[in-house]
Amino acid sequence: MSSLPGEVPQRMRLFPRQNYYRTGLPLDVSTPLGQGRVNQLGGVFINGRPLPNHIRHKIVEMAHHGVRPCVISRQLRVSHGCVSKILCRYQETGSIRPGAIGGSKPRQISTLDVERQIEEYRHDNPGMFSWEIQDKLLKDGVCERGTVPSVSSISRVLRNRFGKKDVGEWDKKDEDGEKANKHSIDGILCDKALSLLLAPNGEIQFSKLLGYSALHFQILSHHPFESNHRNQSAYQHIQLFGSAPPAFQNCPFTALVSASYAAGSLIKAKWLPTSAVFAETSKIHQIQ
């Protein structure tokens, strides 16, 4: 039997084909990891939580080598539903990562006009409380009872609009952060390093990336509206197998390519055809 990290000893496993959920039989198992449970195949899982990355990797890797899902399921002791789900997602997105868990849709709590009005109130009277602002919005007829933002929403608007600038804290993820970074030591170093990587015509010279250990090549976004997870996973795939995942081959989109410093600050970005990106990253992978 192959031993996977986190696997429980044989004696802790329950009998296969036991109907846990529908019969109400106990299925909690005390494991060295804590709140583990054991599935019908004898594998350990934590309800509600994604499988560990190394198992997800293994599933994709085995499928890549032509192993059938049912065999993967039995060997890794992961339910076939889960194997199917992970492989389907991988085919569709090129990502082995679980989706973003938790959170809720951003609620449109106030229109831009209302936000502007809140800012104005705050500007005129910096000591004004959120509930006072709420009252004033109603009194001035800016909002009606049903549409007026909650006190916590107003607080959030104030925090977002005034909080960060007051303490001089820039969010490195947004554009402001990017600008700020350019004036940092990291930013200056990055700019200098990148200037060596750029050919006179503005193209990134991929071959020169190899000479800079402090710099790493990054596919930041496969599509402007998609998450970076997918692209990082695609890059992982290239590192593992030396080729782009199936879903990415012959992809009509373009990829945003950047060179970034060890600190992760974005310094320059450039749009290139996906095929060119994967061709170049594969070459880099092979040389390394």
Next chain:
DNA sequence: GCCGTAACGGTTGAT
């Protein structure tokens, strides 16, 4: 026996 998927109980994190 294999596969896709609905239902389920659970977790997470933004609001």
Next chain:
DNA sequence: GCATCAACCGTTACG
């Protein structure tokens, strides 16, 4: 700091 809610998770059972 707490409650709510909608996203996700992996397992099970069914067709």
